[in-house]
Amino acid sequence: MGRIVVVGAGIVGLSVCRAALLAGHEVTLLEQDAIANPNSASYDQHRMIRYQYGDAEGYTRMVGDAFDAWDRLWDDLGVRHFSNTGTMGISQSREDYTSRSLATFRKLGVQHEVLDREAVERTCPQLSLPENNWGLLAPVGGALFASRIVDDLARWVSARDIEKRTHNRAVRVDSERGEVILEDGSVVSGDLVVIACGAWLPELLPNYEGMPTFRQAVCYVEPPEEYLDAWRNSPCLTDLGPGDNYAVVPTHGTGLKFGSGSHRRPGHPSDGFQSLASEGDEVISLFSPFLQQAARYKPLHMRVGYYVKDASQRFRIDTLGRTIVITNCDGQMFKFGPLIGARVIRSFDGEQSATDLNRWAAGY
Ligand SMILES: Cc1cc2nc3c(=O)[nH]c(=O)nc-3n(C[C@H](O)[C@H](O)[C@H](O)COP(=O)(O)OP(=O)(O)OC[C@H]3O[C@@H](n4cnc5c(N)ncnc54)[C@H](O)[C@@H]3O)c2cc1C
Structure with a gap:
């Protein structure tokens, strides 16, 4: 069993928490606002899931896997927040x-x-x-009913043995040591830190400062x-x-x-x-x-x-020491949230290398 710290309680962070809990890990979830943050990209009446991805074969295939991941989430939640229009x-x-x-x-x-x-x-x-x-x-x-999903997933995660810190912003990350420093000065450490903080990423991690x-x-x-x-x-x-x-x-x-x-x-x-x-x-x-x-x-x-969103239009899941950063989510990642959560934890559990995880996320 590992100790996993997740920064950000949007669809991606919450999905990582769920996957980690299902795999038997200890989880701490850090959120600068409330859970859920109504201003997060994940919080809206709906988000679309569609197979049409131009010539991006990797992402077209990934949509099929995403549907399987949603089915497993509906089983856990006991409700299907999706309309197959x-x-x-x-x-x-x-x-x-x-x-x-x-x-x-x-x-x-x-x-x-x-x-x-x-x-x-x-x-x-x-x-x-x-x-x-x-x-x-x-x-x-x-249509995936995004805010209903986020609310129910937050409830599912909160009903488990998980430590949550809300209204407390992560201000610095020591990626090699797996440490997160919060604005109140406290330090949270884990075997793995997962950064899923959406558009707020560039100010948290200096290596991502230039991301558009x-x-x-x-x-x-x-x-x-x-x-x-x-x-x-x-x-x-x-x-x-x-x-x-x-x-x-x-x-x-x-x-x-x-x-x-x-x-x-x-x-x-x-x-x-x-x-x-x-x-x-x-x-x-x-x-x-x-x-x-x-x-x-x-x-x-x-x-x-x-x-x-950078010009590559490819998701990034980067491993830096004890830290995994999920970014370049674009107007695209909601549909892949539960699938990405599961893959990140599979990689932490040694079932997929960091390099393969990065290539998979980039749609290769
Ligand atoms: C208008 C719009 C339409 C979209 N349409 C679609 C669509 O149709 N289909 C689709 O698949 N995708 C769509 N997307 C994209 C999708 O919504 C996002 O890619 C996805 O929701 C990103 O999820 P996330 O969890 O990474 O980020 P977010 O949902 O933004 O969550 C990040 C969380 O991290 C927290 N946080 C940030 N910094 C810190 C910090 N330093 N410390 C603690 N907490 C922090 C934030 O408060 C927030 O709660 C759309 C996006 C937008 C904005």
């Missing part, structure tokens, strides 16, 4: 992300259906697509009433128009959410979590060319989050 990527040109996803699906045997434009609009009558668009529907995929962090604001929207059922029965959408637009559909009491890569800006949590009144309209305008009755969509509220 299916996910549909929209292609606008040859060689675009959706076209590359199709090639990957064919190569790896991922279940899918190709829909021409008319068929996409029959499935999603709220859309109005340009002539040459077509859809790649994956019947498995949809981004602000992503997504918009909950009210569609015209006559299209509400269409959205409710629609798959989640990815790559609607240029700029990485996606929609998570309203399901099981959650709202309709629009997000866009075009609405991502460099930023850091210290910039705050408020949004400008104009932002909702800005996000909706990116979707408008592809919506029926677009002028009647209304922004309800924005949700602001931050993450680390």
Whole structure:
């Protein structure tokens, strides 16, 4: 049995805690805010899980493993916080992300259906697509109810024999010795320290100081009433128009959410979590060319989050002495949280080398 210290109680940190507890280790969880921190990237009504990953075969495969890991979590929690709406990527040109996803699906045997434009609009009558668009529907995929998951996972972890320190920020890590120094001056040490502190990482570990962090604001929207059922029965959408637009559909009491890569800006949590009144309209305008009755969509509220994202678009799980750092989570890691937690602990238990863990996380 080892002693494992986890910094950060988002989906990744909590998943590491659960995996460590299941493997019989002693766990200390350190969080600068409450558990859960409502401003963490993990805390929102939903996060999408989808197989469409362009030509990234490693991540496409990993999605299948992620579903197995979620199933094990549902067993532990006794509830399934997932709605299998299916996910549909929209292609606008040859060689675009959706076209590359199709090639990957064919190569790896991922279940899918190709829909021409008319068929996409029959499935999603709220859309109005340009002539040459077509859809790649994956019947498995949809909405993970993120904040419900984080809350229940926090409860599951807290019900076990675990030490928790909240509202106490980690200010320094001695990665070689496996020591974390907290802002109240106390020192917590372990056989392994796992750093899962999302966009706050660069100020905690000097080696990560230059990692770029981004602000992503997504918009909950009210569609015209006559299209509400269409959205409710629609798959989640990815790559609607240029700029990485996606929609998570309203399901099981959650709202309709629009997000866009075009609405991502460099930023850091210290910039705050408020949004400008104009932002909702800005996000909706990116979707408008592809919506029926677009002028009647209304922004309800924005949700602001931050993450680390460098140009490689590959997750990083780095081992430094007695410390494992999980970073470069991008707008992508929620779906892989439980899987990553399990892999990190398997590596600590000697079942996978640090090098292999790093390569696996990078999608090779
Ligand atoms: C708007 C938005 C949309 C997204 N959409 C998707 C999606 O559809 N699908 C998907 O899979 N992913 C999505 N993501 C990405 C995903 O949400 C993140 O990759 C994931 O939640 C990161 O989890 P985490 O636990 O690493 O970080 P976080 O959830 O940010 O948690 C980090 C925790 O560490 C704590 N912490 C930080 N520093 C310290 C410190 N020094 N001491 C103590 N505690 C500390 C923080 O308070 C926080 O609670 C999205 C992200 C955003 C922001």
